[in-house]
Amino acid sequence: MAEGEAAAPATTRRLVLRGARDALALPAWVVGFALVGVGSLAQDVGHPLGAAMLSTLLIWAGPAQVVFYGSLAAGVALPLIAAAICLSSIRFLPMTIALMPLLRRPGQGLLAQIAIAHYIAVTVWVESLRRLPRMPAEERLPYYLGFANACLVTTTALTGVGWFLSGTLPAPLASGLLFITPVYFTLALAAGARTAVDVVAIVLGFALAPAFGHLVGRDFDLLLTGLVGGTIAYLVGRARRRRGA
C-alpha cells in the first residue's frame, strides 16, 4: 500500500485520511469501547453527559478517568483524587519523551508540541511507535493527527453512549468491555516488539508489577516496575549489542 503510493508525494490531506482510516480499522474502536464504562461511572456519580465526554477529551487516559469517577463515587476528597491521578498517569512521561522526537518538526512552537503530545495515550503511542519510524519524517505528523483524532472522537462518542447505558449492561458484557484494554494492549505490545529490549521489558513488566504491587503497595508499584524493569531491559539490550559489534 505504502509502496504503491510512494511514486506521487502524499499530500497532507491524504496522510490525515490514511491515519484516520488506519485508526478506524481497529484501534479507535478498541479504546472507544474500553471507555464505555467511564461514561457509565460518570452517570453513576451524577455528572452530566457533557462532563463525561469532556473527561475523555481532556484527560484522555482510561485508568485516570476510572480513578476519577470511582473515587468520587467512594467519597474520596478531591486533592487525594488529584494525587492518585497524578500517580496513575506517570507513564505519560517516558511515553511522551519516546514519541516526540519522531513528531517534532522545525518551527514548531512549545504550545503546538504540547497540543501534539496531548493525544498521547497507550493506543496512540503503541500504534505510532510501530508505524511512524518507517515513514518519512515530514509525513509523520499529519498521519499521526489523523490517527489520533479519529481515536479521540470515536472514544468521546462512545463515552457518551456509556453514559446513557449506565446500569443496563449485563455483568458478563460489562466485564468484556473492561477486558478490552488488557487483551488489546497485550497483543499490541507483542505485535510491536522488535528487539530483545522490547521482549525483556514486556516480560519484566508483567512479572514485576504484581510482585511490586504486593511489596510497595499500589501507589508507587508502576513507577518502580518501570524503572527497575526498564533499566534491566536496557542493559540486556546493550550487552547484546556489544557482543554483536
Next chain:
Amino acid sequence: MSGLEAIVGAGLAPYLALILFGFLPSEVWRVLGVVLSRGLDENSEILVFVRAVATTLLAAVVAKLLVFPTGALALVPLAARLGAVAFGLAAFWLTRRSLVLGVLAGEVFLIAAATIALDGS
C-alpha cells in the same frame, strides 16, 4: 429545558472538578515529557532507555488490570482472565498476527467464562 440540563448539567462544579483534579494532574506528565524531550534525536541512546521504561510501564499497567481488576471484571476468576489473554495471544499467532481476531478470540473466551462464572454463583 430539562433535556439540555441533563446534558450540560445544572452547575459548573463537575467541570471545575474535572479540570482541576482530573485533567491538570494527568496532563502535567505530557507537558513535562515535551519539555524534557527537546533537543533529543530520535536515534539517541537515551531514547532506547526511555522506550524500555515506557514499554515496561505499559506491560505493568496491563498486568495490574489483569491481577487487580476493578468493577465487573473482578467478578471473573483470575484463571479465566489469564486464560482469555493466553487464548487471544494464541489466536493472534495462529492467524498470522491479526490483532482483530486475537482481540475477538480473547473477548469471546472471557465473556463465555464470565457468563459461566456468574451463573454458577
